[in-house]
Amino acid sequence: MISEKMVDYVKGSSVIRAMFEEGQKLAKIYGEENVYDFSLGNPSVEPPAKVKEAIVDIITNENAKQIHGYMLNAGYEDVRTVIADSLNKKHGTSLKQDNIIMTVGAAGGLNVILKTLLNPGDEVIVFAPFFGEYRSYVKNFEGELVIISPDTDTFLPNLKEFYDKITSKTKAVIVNTPNNPTGVVYSEKVIMALAEVLNKKQDEYGTAIYLIADEPYREIVYSNQEVPFIPKYYDNTIVGYSYSKSLSLPGERIGYLVIPAEVDDFENVVSAAGVATRILGFVNAPSLMQKVIARCIDEEVDIEVYNRNRELLYNTLTEYGFECVKPDGAFYLWMKILGDNEAEFVKKAKEFNLLIVGGSAFGGSGYVRMAYCVDYDMIVRALPAFKKLAEAYQA
Amino acid sequence: MISEKMVDYVKGSSVIRAMFEEGQKLAKIYGEENVYDFSLGNPSVEPPAKVKEAIVDIITNENAKQIHGYMLNAGYEDVRTVIADSLNKKHGTSLKQDNIIMTVGAAGGLNVILKTLLNPGDEVIVFAPFFGEYRSYVKNFEGELVIISPDTDTFLPNLKEFYDKITSKTKAVIVNTPNNPTGVVYSEKVIMALAEVLNKKQDEYGTAIYLIADEPYREIVYSNQEVPFIPKYYDNTIVGYSYSKSLSLPGERIGYLVIPAEVDDFENVVSAAGVATRILGFVNAPSLMQKVIARCIDEEVDIEVYNRNRELLYNTLTEYGFECVKPDGAFYLWMKILGDNEAEFVKKAKEFNLLIVGGSAFGGSGYVRMAYCVDYDMIVRALPAFKKLAEAYQA
Structure with a gap:
């Protein structure tokens, strides 16, 4: 009964949002500290x-x-x-x-x-x-x-x-x-x-x-x-x-x-x-x-927090063999997938409780996006999972 | 350069909003206390x-x-x-x-x-x-x-x-x-x-x-x-x-x-x-x-304030010979125009600094709408203007 346009929208609904909502479900199953959600650009720094x-x-x-x-x-x-x-x-x-x-x-x-x-x-x-x-x-x-x-x-x-x-x-x-x-x-x-x-x-x-x-x-x-x-x-x-x-x-x-x-x-x-x-x-x-x-016109958030995340994530992932664009701004890391199947790569990541968004959602297939506006500690905890993900493709 | 649909929208833009904005202009000219703005449903009662x-x-x-x-x-x-x-x-x-x-x-x-x-x-x-x-x-x-x-x-x-x-x-x-x-x-x-x-x-x-x-x-x-x-x-x-x-x-x-x-x-x-x-x-x-x-789920505003406005406005205007629907709810009074030209009636009202909205904006030509979610004192001050408006049509 809904509009025909909306049928398509609902089917193809935001991959990012779907991932975010799935993350909340996984957190209930595995515990919040064991799910590494890099899906959503929800700022991790407090307002001023x-x-x-x-x-x-x-x-x-x-x-x-x-x-x-x-x-x-x-x-x-x-x-x-x-x-x-x-x-x-x-x-x-x-x-x-x-x-x-x-x-x-x-x-x-x-x-x-x-x-x-x-x-x-x-x-x-x-x-x-x-x-x-x-x-x-x-x-x-x-x-x-x-x-x-x-x-x-x-x-x-x-x-x-x-x-x-x-x-x-x-x-x-x-x-x-x-x-x-x-x-x-x-x-x-x-x-x-x-x-x-x-x-x-x-x-x-x-x-x-x-x-x-x-x-x-x-x-x-x-x-x-x-x-x-x-x-x-x-x-x-x-x-x-x-x-x-x-x-x-x-x-x-x-x-x-x-x-x-x-x-x-x-x-x-x-x-x-x-x-x-x-x-x-x-x-x-x-x-x-x-x-x-x-x-609050002259206020700003402490972007050094994001910068620290950026350095840790970028440096470690490149060290693990991933190919990433070093971001100069925003709080996303754009990374080339391993293998040649984006959907499979995203799925494989999820097996390690890593929630990352496939690049096709952004018109950039063969890549994934990771939002690093997250707690530094979550990145630290997630690194072994990224390592396993890399290893899964080096086998 | 704007969209064709918007050209029409801009031309036929909200009469209510136009009136509200005109009221602010008139208030600058005649002083706020001498302009009687019944155009907009902007609540006059404070939040709880x-x-x-x-x-x-x-x-x-x-x-x-x-x-x-x-x-x-x-x-x-x-x-x-x-x-x-x-x-x-x-x-x-x-x-x-x-x-x-x-x-x-x-x-x-x-x-x-x-x-x-x-x-x-x-x-x-x-x-x-x-x-x-x-x-x-x-x-x-x-x-x-x-x-x-x-x-x-x-x-x-x-x-x-x-x-x-x-x-x-x-x-x-x-x-x-x-x-x-x-x-x-x-x-x-x-x-x-x-x-x-x-x-x-x-x-x-x-x-x-x-x-x-x-x-x-x-x-x-x-x-x-x-x-x-x-x-x-x-x-x-x-x-x-x-x-x-x-x-x-x-x-x-x-x-x-x-x-x-x-x-x-x-x-x-x-x-x-x-x-x-x-x-x-x-x-x-x-x-x-x-x-x-x-x-605030169980809070409510003091609607007795609106009720008092309603009684004063309805009773006085009907006494002046206007034909009104007595409202059971909301905070609008729907009134039949005098004469047979709505635009002229609205214009005539404006000559007395009364800002009211022509019924055509609501698909109800031959009427006007007055939002009485205003200060009681403004209604008191406005009544002589309504009287003059009635008299202008009784001549």
Whole structure:
């Protein structure tokens, strides 16, 4: 009786989520300490102490009707001003509150902007491997996903194929840097090359091609590599942001869209995004959390915790003979499978109570993704299991 | 450059929201105390004190990663159990946590269930006048809205027309009792009559027709009239609930769906609704608020405040010669216009700084809706303006 589209969705439901839910079952059987769940990007670092303080202070001292009431669909104006000012300070931009729309996380924001932009049949380009949910988000609005195949040497965009696959129907391109699932960070040079291709193609077709930068991992970067703020390099850039990772608040569903005044058809895009926020059923981003964000604008989580995990996992797994991309950002390790059957590799890993997600879920078959936003001790306990997994293929 | 559908949406954007935003502008010009804004259903009663206590207690004593982290897409299992138990106690049902899906408000819940059920071209029946956003929610999934014309004597469902308009393509029927915009509450007898029609038509066509009960106003009822729990009368009922009004938390976007085990294709409907929650970009209902709800399950706001407003507004306006439906629930007054031009009546009202919403926004032309969830004193100050409005038509 359910919708035909949903039948497919239910069948092919998120492998990541299925794995996460299976992990909870296995934990009940084998004990939580004997299951090594690398499936989900659920931050293991606590939110900054300031988040707690801000919540208590707001709840104690501000007017309850204001805290929990309706506001403009785009969010509280003062909160949006704080965010715009903070971005300006960091990136030398001139954003105003009109350029910010508060959203129900980055997932909510991406749905809002795709609803705003897509006509049925419009093409949206992604670079493999990519966050698998993009498939559903694009399909929600009858867009066509166009996948650029991975450059397995660098996992940076394959520019030649990108150039060739842009058509007059290309409405948007989604980039995600720092990247889920590879941990790769695009340099300024890469962003400039992407912008060059896009500008050429916009001129060639006389169209607007929006670059949607999905940036929940912006602050999760190791070493000193800079993460370029893409609107500075390409006018038609719209940024989707989330505090899920940067403040460890994934359950609270709080983020924002940046729609710079430079984008084509700015007034309409902003108005339509506000309306889309409402009619998709979000109405507005959760009100208390908006206010918390404004108070915590300069806070960050301790990413040294993730860095320690990264070093341990990467160094040990490569030592065991696995081939991994060393991640510069985010908290995922992208690893080549042993043997030539991804499903079997994932299954074999599960025999050792290792929960890892097959790369096909990200359009990157022959690989697996491990979320290392987990307790350090779990990694330590999991290492012998990885060793056994390697040995199982060396026999 | 925006999507063609959105061009229409932006043009025809919510009249209610437009009015609300205009009210804020007028308030800047004339002073807040001289603008009488009856446009938006933004509760004027504070949330119960227990909400504040619960937030502070949870934030102070529970684990921050748990409070703000991911959980199952359907929500925390313990929270859903508390809600199921509470419904069982009130209604004598046997719901379990599996029957509850936490949602981003009722608007989020309705979008989730419509995404779950609708194939393109499926028909969804609503009874005029109805909450105007249903149009967009149904259109989001390419459903066809079928409107049953109002019975202007009672504003109860026109059963004859309902019977005639159900077809083999009818997939869902939305009812909203206590009703926005009329304040009418459906009695048990009305619900039973609706169920009888639906059962007959299900048999006739061999289809499943889901009755979606949109119930954000369930607890906002005056007098002792009971609000029947519709799943007890019709097996294929799915309830959408929100704490926006019952706990005055509209900005927090917290509610739930009830999907009883009796509905056709239960397993698939529940699975698909969980997936829909994720892929529409909600992911899950805001986490802290889920926990707050569980602590405040027996709380309610002081509806005597709304009752006092209702009596003052209804009694005075009828005294001035306006024809109104006396509301039994919700916090809206549905009033017949003077003259025969709704747009002109609304405009004339605005000349007296009265912000009221034209009934056409609800599929009920010739009427206006006034949200009386406002300060009592504002109603007192507004009464002379209503008097002048009446006089303007008596000249």
